[in-house]
Amino acid sequence: MSTSEEKDTEKTRRSIREGLLTSLESDGRLVGSKCGDCNQIYFPKLDGMCFQCLSETHEDVVLSNRGTLYSFTTCMVPTRRYKPPYITGFVELPEGVRVFCQMEKDADSTSLKVGMPVTLNVATAWETDDEIVVAYRFTPDQTN
Numbered sequence: 001m002s003t004s005e006e007k008d009t010e011k012t013r014r015s016i017r018e019g020l021l022t023s024l025e026s027d028g029r030l031v032g033s034k035c036g037d038c039n040q041i042y043f044p045k046l047d048g049m050c051f052q053c054l055s056e057t058h059e060d061v062v063l064s065n066r067g068t069l070y071s072f073t074t075c076m077v078p079t080r081r082y083k084p085p086y087i088t089g090f091v092e093l094p095e096g097v098r099v100f101c102q103m104e105k106d107a108d109s110t111s112l113k114v115g116m117p118v119t120l121n122v123a124t125a126w127e128t129d130d131e132i133v134v135a136y137r138f139t140p141d142q143t144n
Contacts, residue, residue, distance in 0.1 A: 021134070029065055091118055
């Protein structure tokens with residue numbers, strides 16, 4: 001085992017936000033909420049009342065890992081963790097919920113088209129000296 005591999009095994013893995021994913025591994029899926037009264041689905045999970053019917057009864061639901069690109073834009077403003085250009089967008093899942101996300105790092109705006117199929121990718125978002133932060137992205141679906 002190389003020194004860099006040993007250092008990586010010492011790092012703590014965590015989600016970019018608690019409760020978003022079923023797993024921090026590549027097969028992880030998004031976790032949303034389903035209202036127990038009106039069946040409205042939300043992502044991220046609800047932390048209170050349903051916005052549709054005001055019910056406080058809801059349950060966790062694992063969301064599909066494939067969806068349709070609803071809209072996207074190329075961001076040219078740097079953030080603390082991301083250097084431009086990077087692409088963000090909304091993906092519509094079969095459950096009817098739209099998920100705001102960053103598109104895969106290798107995605108190029110010329111290769112993206114509204115309405116195209118995309119697939120969830122759970123992977124490292126960034127690393128610090130002592131932790132690996134895992135997030136979700138979507139990438140153009142390569143199965144078609």
